[in-house]
Amino acid sequence: MTRDGAETLALQALGWLAGQEALFTRFLGDSGATAQDIAVAAGDAAFLGAVLDFLLMEDAWIIDFCDAAGIGYGMPMQARAALPGGQAMHWT
Structure with a gap:
């Protein structure tokens, strides 16, 4: 996946997230961002990576987002790998 494609997918994820009131509130709390900061x-691109990191914490969130976006479940992880910090080793 290209970086442009990854950023586009992350923006889609952010838009979806903003439409999920309780989840978006949690994201704001976890990230320390305000709605105005968004x-x-x-x-x-680093912030967009953080959006994907947040969604990737829960399989159910990824499934819901991917189903809504009509994309494969592996796409958010591929997008994350193409954004800053996505190349880091994860041991969990």
């Missing part, structure tokens, strides 16, 4: 941060 508009600016959405242009930052």
